[in-house]
Amino acid sequence: MPKSYIKRILDARIYDVAIETPLEPMRQLSHRLGNRVLLKREDLQPVFSFKIRGAYNKLLQLPAEQRAKGVICASAGNHAQGLALGAQQLGVRATIVMPSTTPAIKVNAVRMRGAEVVLHGDTFDEAAAHARALVDERGLVFIHPYDDPDVIAGQGTVAMELLRQHPGSLDAVFIPVGGGGLAAGMAAYIKYVRPEIKVYAVEPEDAACLKLAMDEGHREGRLPQVGLFADGVAVAQIGEETYRVLRETIDGVITVSTDEICAAIKDIFEDTRSIAEPAGAVGLAGLKKYAEQSGEQNQALATVCSGANTNFDRLRYISERTEIGEKREAVLAVTIPEKAGSYLQFCRDLGDRSITEFNYRYANSGEAHIFVGIQVSTDADRAQLVANLEESGYQVTDLTDNEMAKLHIRHLVGGRAPGVSNEVVYRFEFPERPGALRNFLEQLAGRWNITLFHYRNHGAAYGRVLVGLEVAEAERPELNTLLDQLHYPFWDETENPAYRFFLAQRD
Template sequence: MPHTYIKRILDARIYDLAVETPLDFAKSISTRLDNRVLLKREDLQPVFSFKIRGAYNRLLQLNDEQKARGVIAASAGNHAQGLAYSAQHLGIDATIVMPRTTPAIKVEAVRGYGGHVVLHGDVFDEAAAHAQQLVTERNLTYIPPYDDADVIAGQGTVAMELLRQHPANIDAVFIPVGGGGLAAGMAAYIKFVRPGIKVYAVEPEDAACLHAAMQAGERVILPEVGIFADGVAVKQIGEEPFRILQDTIDGVITANTDEICAAIKDIFEDTRSIAEPAGALSLAGLKKYVAEHGVHGQTLIAIDSGANTNFDRLRYISERTEIGEQREVILAVTLPEKPGAYRTFCEDLGRRNITEFNYRYASDSAAHVFVGMQVAPGGSDRRELVTRLVDKGYQVLDLTENEMAKGHIRHLVGGHAPVLDSQLGLEERLFRFEFPERPGALVKFLNHIAGRWNISLFHYRNHGSAFARILVAMQVPSSELEGLYTFLDNLPTYRYWDETDNPAYQLFLA
């Protein structure tokens, strides 16, 4: 039962290496949400994440023979750094298997702490399988990142500190979840010591393994996971964490990429520190909870779990933040193709900050304009703007939630494709692809698709994320369409979406 962890947590002797992190009041976000929001600053640990707690606590339990043989772990980065740093402190050799998609800052940090890095696979589960193979081959002791009682107890010390630091009323605590070690340790302690506090687990929408398990009543394996929040990109919740979490959490909240990016900005504005996507995840969940339940005047705590992110990823995060905060609207507006139409349109927009304005001539009768504008958060200003433009006679399509529009159309300059020769029976089909970003990945992708059909549009942009996004149009004979889709279905590791009917494509590119 979860209460058995209380003694383990109290007995964790980790503070000669880990530090007690502060519980900071987030003034700006508190004012905006009309709740008292506090951040538990695990990004201030020596390895910039909470993972040092569990890793060090587990190493302290090893006997001399195990220490002499060395240890191994699989990790997307933060457990790797915590283990390497702890092992170096204790004089133990550490091998870390990391996914090839792990941000370089984490890989180099592990090496800097004396760990031997093996890069294998694109997600954590592939790295974990390889680590288990090396355990057998090299007779090493495996140190799990989350599915281990001593690791869970080490992470549970976050809750022990939190409740000691804030003895006054706490309404809810929001905890990020990947494999579940941090959430399990914290939830077990909180529910035993102060059961009236609500505990919510927070996951990315595209890696919600705990949410799926709670719905099914048993652990399930997700067919694939998104890796933007690489620190929590896990296909299956840990066995022991799931056993604990079933009885200790009050719910699971999921957040999308834009919401996570907005939370990164929130943390920066209050602390002047930059959280990694997994580090800001729990704040994204907290904000969603406030919005959905309409709570006011409560004390809410989020765990800022880490700050290990590549600097070049900030460009992508910044782009998506305004939409995640609902501070930007993206519209496709049809104007009459006549002198003065643009001036009239800008006047009709009022005194709004325009963030994007794209146009290319398409016909003599109408112009399709791609326009981005800042709006007040909350959604009502966005709806009022669209309604006002429609009332003035404009045809308006809201593309704010259109992934292709956000990721590709706003960066493309060109115009409509020429009309295809109907005698040749050609059709232009548009596809959006995602695949793990690593050196050589783009060339490998091109080698897969080149030479089969004529490529009529191609857009790729390296935005510093852990995955690549590509937009491709191909001219395909009608008789070969079935073969095209069979080919795409069999591409290894490439997810794709048929965007041919996407209105953003039809308006600006088709």
């Protein structure tokens, strides 16, 4: 099977528009994992994705009369940009059908290449069905994003370059999978030229169509729902031709979570100062998971950063999830006594662990439920943290793997607190160092009841903190004197209209 693709890959004439991308060592990650990690930088292509290879190769293989009819494809974005650029280079009219969920950066990039964009449906499959209808309606030639031998061969040139750039020992290659075009082309080439190298396909847990096919022994099954976070690999069913190749060439399928993908995006940034799109970091997430679970050391491991087309406004969400993805943060719901000094005791019971987030709003006079993020080092360390807190008498619920808690609940801890009077609200900037929060609570020394607390560590020099306190009018000068002695910048926000509107008790 792999042999049939070798000549196609060697004959692919893609370098009129594509470039040979570098294979770069990830020095920081290599040191951390104890393995040599190599990153194939397909995010550096003119369209910021490997897709230009397969799309252009397919266009070159079309007879002149078919090119004259114009071409059409369905794509979440990267294949669309590759086809649009290739068609522009060859003077071919291109129509691109994209799901309505496609990031605006990809839609705009396709339009800038001169292609007609048609937005249809919420998923790739819906867009593909509409594109097929337009083929019949307009007489266009359909260019499949992955399930086509010429497209697969074009993507296989990534492996041809990789093995030429690294002729030495290579233990394993990790390739992201959506429909399977890149993985099929690369696996076919690698297994023919260097069969001793292990090849692993990597998919998001919520879009694992190849794993489904491999588990069932056929590709007829379809995922009932597909996660859209890594939109470039959000496919419900593996391709027919790609599955035929992959079932004979890969050594296994690895699935990764959204948090693990976010952590891989951060790793790529820290080693290269570039920002991968979620689908572009899937392969690295799988590599890291393999290294952790196998315990292998001193191996040469390679993967592909397959794309960098992401909306800038997604970075906030990605940043929010990286610490959990790196297993460096535990997110917990903890019940503590609703009385002065209980926060301080909780911080003391944590010892030297850094708190990354703290959300609380007064609910009743008996118990307080806090939403807290705490720095940990591993899953085992997280389990030990929970056990230690429970031994200290706290009721603890681990929410680290609770998607709703991470997406929504952390931002909804609040509201108007019944029974609270004389509430004042202050905004602080705490220095981001262990003990800063504990020092604040030590200074308060249980003098006033805390009614609201929100804190999130974002990796900056200062943490932004919002605190509510129940303080009688006559005691407020004393409070301000104490806060001055802390030497933390603070602002009285009691009259802030946002607080008055959403959180303050109504008269």
